[in-house]
Amino acid sequence: xxxxxxxxxxxxxxxxxxxxxxxxxxxxxxxxxxxxxxxxxxxxxxxxxxxxxxxxxxxxxxxxxxxxxxxxxxxxxxxxxxxxxxxxxxxxxxxxxxxxxxxxxxxxxxxxxxxxxxxxxxxxxxxxxxxxxxxxxxxxxxxxxxxxxxxxxxxxxxxxxxxxxxxxxxxxxxxxxxx
Numbered sequence: 533x534x535x536x537x538x539x540x541x542x543x544x545x546x547x548x549x550x551x552x553x554x555x556x557x558x559x560x561x562x563x564x565x566x567x568x569x570x571x572x573x574x575x576x577x578x579x580x581x582x583x584x585x586x587x588x589x590x591x592x593x594x595x596x597x598x599x600x601x602x603x604x605x606x607x608x609x610x611x612x613x614x615x616x617x618x619x620x621x622x623x624x625x626x627x628x629x630x631x632x633x634x635x636x637x638x639x640x641x642x643x644x645x646x647x648x649x650x651x652x653x654x655x656x657x658x659x660x661x662x663x664x665x666x667x668x669x670x671x672x673x674x675x676x677x678x679x680x681x682x683x684x685x686x687x688x689x690x691x692x693x694x695x696x697x698x699x700x701x702x703x704x705x706x707x708x709x710x711x
Contacts, residue, residue, distance in 0.1 A: 560584065560652035562673040567592075567656060569640040571682045577629045578642050582621045588646045588654075591618040592628040594638035597681045602639055605660040613641070633684045641679050645670075 564584040570577050578592040593616035595608040617628040621644060628642075645653040651670025655661060656679040665672040 560646075560650060560671050560673070562654075562675075564652075565644050565654035565673070565675055567642045567675050569642075569680055569682060571684060574633045574635075574684050575629050575631045576633055576638070576640055576682055576684070577627050578617075578640065580621050580626050580628060580642070580644065582623050582626065582644070584646065584652075585623055586646055586648065587623070588621050588644045589618070590621045590626075590628060590642065590644035591616055592630060592640070592642045593617075594630055594633060594640055594682075597637040597639040600637040600681050600683060602659070602679070602681055605658050605664070608639060608641070608658075609664065635684055637681055637683045639679050640682050642675070 561583075564582070565588070566581040566583070568579040568581075570579070576592075576594060580590055580592075582588055593613035595603070595611060595613050595615075597603055615630050615633055615638070617630050619628065621628075641656050641658070643653060643655040645651070647670075651668075653665070653668050653670060653672045654675050655665065655672065657674040657676065658679040661674060665674075
């Protein structure tokens with residue numbers, strides 16, 4: 533794995549870690565965190581449902597998705613994201629909004645973590661992310677709401693839906709990575 537990709541993933545993971553508050557630990561479950569992405573004008577919103585019973589640190593970010601196609605995870609992580617929102621998320625439902633997003637197609641990503649005595653991270657499911665999550669020292673979960681491509685369109689125009697065949701078949705990871 534290239535050092536820049538490893539460094540980018542670890543940096544992305546530390547943003548939520550830096551804002552996570554210590555709390556009594558309970559066993560982490562895959563369903564403790566749920567993401568739901570929506571677009572309204574030039575704002576991309578992630579509705580985060582936190583069922584973990586503790587405050588967690590979360591980040592929602594956007595990375596370019598040329599031609600509305602989900603780019604390889606390596607490309608997304610190595611480029612970093614400049615469009616994001618981070619903060620503490622209390623138990624219950626919270627939204628994070630990335631505002632003033634320029635027109636274009638983006639992959640919406642989210643991650644949440646806690647650093648108490650039972651460290652855990654929840655991250656948007658993304659083809660190939662498991663290789664990067666193996667470096668996390670705690671328990672990691674991919675959230676059922678996968679990273680998704682969103683389109684922000686010129687005001688007054690409806691965003692075009694992704695063309696048929698633009699979404700990679702996640703059952704065949706070889707097609708995603710060109711092998």
